[in-house]
Amino acid sequence: MESATTVQQQPKAAPRRLRRLERAAIAGVMSREVANFRTYWKGTTFSSVMEPLVYLLAFGLGLSATLVDEVNGVPYLEFVGTGMVATAVIFSSALPAMFGTFVKHRFQNTYDAILAAPVDVEELVSAEMLWIATRSGTYGCVPLLVTIGFGLDPAPGMLLTPLFCFVTALGFSGFGVAMAATVAKIDQFNYVTALFVTPLFLVAGTFFPIDGLPEWAQVAAQVNPLHQLVELVRGGAFGYEWVDLLRFAFLVAFALATWRVAIHQMRERLID
Amino acid sequence: MAKTFGPITAVDGLDLEVPEGICLGLLGPNGAGKSTTMRLLTGQAIADSGRLRVLDYELPAEAKTARWQMGVVPQLDNLDVDVTVEDNLAIFARLYRVPDVGAAVEKALAIARLRERRRDAVDELSGGMRRRLLLARGLVHEPRLVLLDEPTVGLDPQIRTELWTLIGELKARGTTILMSTHYIEEAERLADEVAVMHQGRIISRGRPAELIAEHAGRQTAEVYGPPDRLAEARAEAESRGLLVRPAGPAIAIVGSERADGFVPDDAVVRAASLEDVFVLLTGEEAD
Numbered sequence: 313m314e315s316a317t318t319v320q321q322q323p324k325a326a327p328r329r330l331r332r333l334e335r336a337a338i339a340g341v342m343s344r345e346v347a348n349f350r351t352y353w354k355g356t357t358f359s360s361v362m363e364p365l366v367y368l369l370a371f372g373l374g375l376s377a378t379l380v381d382e383v384n385g386v387p388y389l390e391f392v393g394t395g396m397v398a399t400a401v402i403f404s405s406a407l408p409a410m411f412g413t414f415v416k417h418r419f420q421n422t423y424d425a426i427l428a429a430p431v432d433v434e435e436l437v438s439a440e441m442l443w444i445a446t447r448s449g450t451y452g453c454v455p456l457l458v459t460i461g462f463g464l465d466p467a468p469g470m471l472l473t474p475l476f477c478f479v480t481a482l483g484f485s486g487f488g489v490a491m492a493a494t495v496a497k498i499d500q501f502n503y504v505t506a507l508f509v510t511p512l513f514l515v516a517g518t519f520f521p522i523d524g525l526p527e528w529a530q531v532a533a534q535v536n537p538l539h540q541l542v543e544l545v546r547g548g549a550f551g552y553e554w555v556d557l558l559r560f561a562f563l564v565a566f567a568l569a570t571w572r573v574a575i576h577q578m579r580e581r582l583i584d
Numbered sequence: 585m586a587k588t589f590g591p592i593t594a595v596d597g598l599d600l601e602v603p604e605g606i607c608l609g610l611l612g613p614n615g616a617g618k619s620t621t622m623r624l625l626t627g628q629a630i631a632d633s634g635r636l637r638v639l640d641y642e643l644p645a646e647a648k649t650a651r652w653q654m655g656v657v658p659q660l661d662n663l664d665v666d667v668t669v670e671d672n673l674a675i676f677a678r679l680y681r682v683p684d685v686g687a688a689v690e691k692a693l694a695i696a697r698l699r700e701r702r703r704d705a706v707d708e709l710s711g712g713m714r715r716r717l718l719l720a721r722g723l724v725h726e727p728r729l730v731l732l733d734e735p736t737v738g739l740d741p742q743i744r745t746e747l748w749t750l751i752g753e754l755k756a757r758g759t760t761i762l763m764s765t766h767y768i769e770e771a772e773r774l775a776d777e778v779a780v781m782h783q784g785r786i787i788s789r790g791r792p793a794e795l796i797a798e799h800a801g802r803q804t805a806e807v808y809g810p811p812d813r814l815a816e817a818r819a820e821a822e823s824r825g826l827l828v829r830p831a832g833p834a835i836a837i838v839g840s841e842r843a844d845g846f847v848p849d850d851a852v853v854r855a856a857s858l859e860d861v862f863v864l865l866t867g868e869e870a871d
Binding site: 328329336339340341343344347351422424426427429431432583584 | 587629656663667678679681
């Protein structure tokens with residue numbers, strides 16, 4: 313006889329079956345993030361504004377006063393300021409996704425609580441990514457606003473910057489969640505940062521143009537989502553090109569790919 | 585149902601049916617497979633073999649819909665500590681798709697007796713308040729079935745009694761409860777039926793009084809004394825076919841009413857208890 317474990321109740325009137333990717337589940341998980349964010353938003357906002365200010369003062373004003381006047385016809389301060397959007401995006405998406413996910417899962421048991429409710433791993437990961445990308449998409453625009461404060465002329469194309477930041481941040485939050493689900497110990501994030509985050513950040517074309525790099529590095533930069541974001545942000549400030557459509561499509565594909573990988577890795581980690 | 589983790593068999597041929605409206609205590613020592621069973625029931629673990637139905641839903645395929653109608657109170661405190669009491673409840677009311685979140689939060693605050701502390705962050709609450717909040721969070725959507733996973737483990741006696749009162753109120757409302765515990769007293773006080781779990785399977789099940797009558801008889805004689813005296817009493821009881829178990833500094837001669845006049849003069853005779861059953865069946869000392 314097949315063994316059965318059952319909790320029996322009298323059936324009620326045909327209850328609705330929950331579907332995949334229910335908006336209520338995603339909104340519920342995001343509401344948890346918003347409630348927590350209300351307790352720490354001041355510190356996050358302060359650092360998001362201060363960091364680009366300090367970088368612009370150090371690199372933009374410092375270097376442009378001594379070594380570099382302009383790059384490809386763009387004043388160096390504006391070149392760095394627009395590039396720093398990508399820096400803000402990766403640091404406000406990949407890192408919070410890595411550390412936040414790890415802490416919530418391993419130390420706070422938050423995901424055990426959420427997955428005991430009618431939420432599945434796909435909805436949980438999607439909500440986490442959407443929240444981080446929303447936040448990062450917003451904070452990612454701060455360096456651009458600071459650069460405008462330093463003299464960059466506003467342009468209509470810049471209105472698309474939050475969208476570019478959001479999509480890129482989706483990709484990096486998926487990357488971060490996947491890494492958090494993969495590493496065994498929190499110290500192992502050092503490898504992730506050294507092997508992925510720092511190289512991506514340095515060869516994005518933020519501080520120097522990549523066409524000065526060796527050919528292999530230029531090819532590698534083309535598959536760096538941060539480089540594509542840098543180019544799109546500069547397109548918004550200094551004029552788009554048709555190739556920017558391809559760049560945007562690449563970022564969308566990056567986000568979709570990391571979304572699925574993050575779900576797979578988290579399912580492996582969370583479901584016994 | 586069976587579930588293994590590498591070389592470890594956590595659940596081994598578990599066969600369990602919980603009728604509507606009762607509180608079933610899943611009583612077993614640490615490592616018996618109780619928590620794994622709870623995770624299987626919420627779809628957070630997938631059985632290697634067997635069949636699992638919860639509230640007419642097949643698991644794991646319909647686990648999410650089943651969870652919609654059940655409440656889970658975990659063993660570990662996983663509240664959001666920086667967030668207010670009412671926000672903790674509101675988040676879960678939303679996750680459970682409760683139509684009127686405000687009303688659900690009010691009811692849950694009343695259950696947890698935390699109306700006055702609603703705007704305080706959780707990390708400002710006492711341990712007892714946090715456990716009450718954890719329980720109320722699992723009830724915020726008025727579930728048909730509540731899973732209580734070791735609801736009072738590690739709590740001091742006063743907080744434990746508070747929790748028992750709340751669980752008693754939940755029982756009185758007719759909610760079906762499946763409660764895992766390794767505390768005998770908790771199972772005796774709260775469970776209509778007890779299923780003794782050991783090494784991943786149910787080894788006995790029934791109302792506490794039935795289990796006691798079946799396995800331990802009517803009375804138990806406890807003998808205290810130095811090791812030589814205990815060894816002597818044990819040998820004599822066993823030679824008469826009586827069951828003997830360790831009981832801290834004593835030995836307990838179970839079913840001593842069948843001793844045919846043997847009970848030692850220095851023994852303390854008491855009514856047989858669920859603890860006798862638990863120790864006899866599992867071979868583990870009770871908490």
